Structure formats: structure tokens, C-alpha cells
Amino acid sequence: MKKEYQDLTVAEVREFMAKTRENEYQLVDVRFLDEYEEDHLAGAILLPVDEIEERISELSSTKDTIVYCLSGRRSVAASVFIGTHPDFKGKVYNMLGGYLEWDGHYIEDMPNLKVFDMEGSDADLLYQAMNLEKGAHKFYELVLEKFPNAPFTPVMEKLVKAEEAHAHMIYKFWEKLQDNPPSFEIVYEGLPGDILEGGLNFDELAAKLMQEGTECQNVIEMAITIEFSAYDLYRNMAHLYKDTEMEKHFLSLCQSEKEHMRIAADALHHCR
Incomplete structure (x- = not known):
């Protein structure tokens, strides 16, 4: 399956430019x-990133494009937006680590999402997908608890509802692979929502988010990363179920996650 963009390290970007x-x-x-x-x-x-789709005509549609931001979070969404634009023909490269990595600095930030194991059974993959939705749901509820009156609160409220709706759709596929499956409510309640890697669990993330001084931009960029993780997973799952009815459903979910990335990217202006 052709990916919308390719990741390059800073060293690879330097080599490419040279x-x-x-x-x-x-x-x-x-x-x-x-x-x-x-x-x-x-x-x-x-x-x-929040202006890309309306201003993409300012870019050459045939040249290869290297995209970067501060730490590599915003550029992931931007690379998807550019790479999926119907008029864009050039290759798209996302610079890992962003400007901080280029400049030789390291930022201690919220951790990346866990990498999903695509080698499991169909039921395992569907369960992982539901768990991702649950983890995103938990994160957005945590943000609402921390920032109840923030300008981006309506965005988070919209995303909370969307995550549970997505999980319910995935459950319908999952239950067909089970003998006497429990209800969606029971399954969803039992999901851990452990969306993080690198040794940082959700409770540790909660503690970090509840610290005074957590930057708005960090919160929104984490939301972008969560939605990208779901987008990437569903793209892979659609390919796994190629030429089946489930492929259509996962591509539909994929499109929704892309829209969520766009919503989160638009919310960045509230942080200025």
C-alpha cells in the first residue's frame, strides 16, 4: 500500500538536500x-498546519516536499494533508524530530503512541483498534477535566463523542468473530486505553497533564498524534481487508480520523 509520505531523519534530510x-x-x-x-x-x-489545505496552491504540486515543524508532531498531520491532496504529485517527506532535532536540541514532551502489532489475528487487530479509541476517549476527557473553560473545549467535547462512536462501529466487526460476545458496553468498559509507549502509562500521563504550566500547544499536538495513530492503523487495516466489505468501513473510519486531525490542527490557533 502506497503511503502518503515517507519519514526521514534529520541526517537523511541533510543528505537529500545535499x-x-x-x-x-x-x-x-x-x-x-x-x-x-x-x-x-x-x-x-x-x-x-492549520492553513495548509486552503493554501496548498501556493506549493508546487510536482516538486518533492520536505515538511517540518518544531518537534515532529504537527508535521505528521501536515504530511498527510499534502500527500492526500488530489492535485499533489510530488513525493512528501516528514522530517522526524523537527527543528529541535535539526538544531541539536531535545525536547522532553508527551510520549509517542504505542506501535501496533499488525501480526495478530483479525480479532486481535479489531480489539487494538477499539482500545485506541478508548485511549483517545480517556485522554480527551482528561483534557476537559484539566481545562474545563479553555477555548478549545468544544473541540475536545466533539472528539470525545466521536471516539466512542468509532469504537462501537469497530465492535460490530469484532463481535462477528466471537462466540457469544459480551455487549459493547461491557467490552468498552473493560478496555484499558493504554495508548502510550516508552514506559509511561496512562496514570503517569494524567499526572503530567495535571501539572501546572502544561502548554496548550503540547495538549493539542498530542491530540493530533492520537488521531494520526488511528488514521495510520485504519489505513493498514483497510489494506489487510482489501476487496472486502470491511475495507470500505475502515477507509471510512480513516477519513474520519483525517477530519479529526484537521479539527485538532485548527484548534492550535487557540494556543496563540
């Missing part, structure tokens, strides 16, 4: 204007 003619690629900075004005990679075009 051996590629300047007129054959474009470098896109998807941060905010003030971040760009403070410092940016030479020759980078500023196109904030």
Missing part, C-alpha cells in the same frame, strides 16, 4: 509565524 537540485524540491515549515520569524531552515516556505 544531493538534490534546489529546483527539484521545496521545504515547508508548518509552525506559526512567530516561530518562523524567530528562526527557520534556509529557504523554507511558511505554511502553518
Whole structure:
């Protein structure tokens, strides 16, 4: 299955830029204007992630494109938006670690989501998908608890409802593979929602989020990462179920997760 973009390390980006003619690629900075004005990679075009789809015509549709942000979270969503645009023909590269990695700095941030094991049975994969939705649900509820009156609260409320609805849709596929399956309510209640890796469990994430001074931008970028993880999983599952009815359902879920990434990206302006 062709992916919308390819990840490149900073070293690989440096190598690519060194051996590629300047007129054959474009470098896109998807941060905010003030971040760009403070410092940016030479020759980078500023196109904030929440403006990409309405301003994509400003980019060449045939050149290869390297996308970067501060730490690599926003650029993932931006790479999907560019790579899935029907008019875009060039290759898209996401720079892992972002500008901080380029500049040799490390940011202690919220952890990445766990990598899903695509080698399990159909039922195992569906269970993992439900668990991802549960984890996202828990995270968004936690954000609402921490920021009950934040400008982005309506966005989080919308995402909370969407996650449970997605899990219910996946449950309908999962129950067909079970003998005497329990109800959705019982299954959903029992899901751990352990969406994190790197030794940090959900309780530790909750403690981190409840600390004073947690930045709005970090919270929204984590939401983008959660939605991307679901998007990527459903793309793989659609391929796994190619030419079946389930492929259509997973592609539909995939499209919804892309829309959720867009909603989260739009919410970034509340952090300025």
C-alpha cells in the first residue's frame, strides 16, 4: 500500500538536500509565524498546519516536499494533508524530530503512541483498534477535566463523542468473530486505553497533564498524534481487508480520523 509520505531523519534530510537540485524540491515549515520569524531552515516556505489545505496552491504540486515543524508532531498531520491532496504529485517527506532535532536540541514532551502489532489475528487487530479509541476517549476527557473553560473545549467535547462512536462501529466487526460476545458496553468498559509507549502509562500521563504550566500547544499536538495513530492503523487495516466489505468501513473510519486531525490542527490557533 502506497503511503502518503515517507519519514526521514534529520541526517537523511541533510543528505537529500545535499544531493538534490534546489529546483527539484521545496521545504515547508508548518509552525506559526512567530516561530518562523524567530528562526527557520534556509529557504523554507511558511505554511502553518492549520492553513495548509486552503493554501496548498501556493506549493508546487510536482516538486518533492520536505515538511517540518518544531518537534515532529504537527508535521505528521501536515504530511498527510499534502500527500492526500488530489492535485499533489510530488513525493512528501516528514522530517522526524523537527527543528529541535535539526538544531541539536531535545525536547522532553508527551510520549509517542504505542506501535501496533499488525501480526495478530483479525480479532486481535479489531480489539487494538477499539482500545485506541478508548485511549483517545480517556485522554480527551482528561483534557476537559484539566481545562474545563479553555477555548478549545468544544473541540475536545466533539472528539470525545466521536471516539466512542468509532469504537462501537469497530465492535460490530469484532463481535462477528466471537462466540457469544459480551455487549459493547461491557467490552468498552473493560478496555484499558493504554495508548502510550516508552514506559509511561496512562496514570503517569494524567499526572503530567495535571501539572501546572502544561502548554496548550503540547495538549493539542498530542491530540493530533492520537488521531494520526488511528488514521495510520485504519489505513493498514483497510489494506489487510482489501476487496472486502470491511475495507470500505475502515477507509471510512480513516477519513474520519483525517477530519479529526484537521479539527485538532485548527484548534492550535487557540494556543496563540
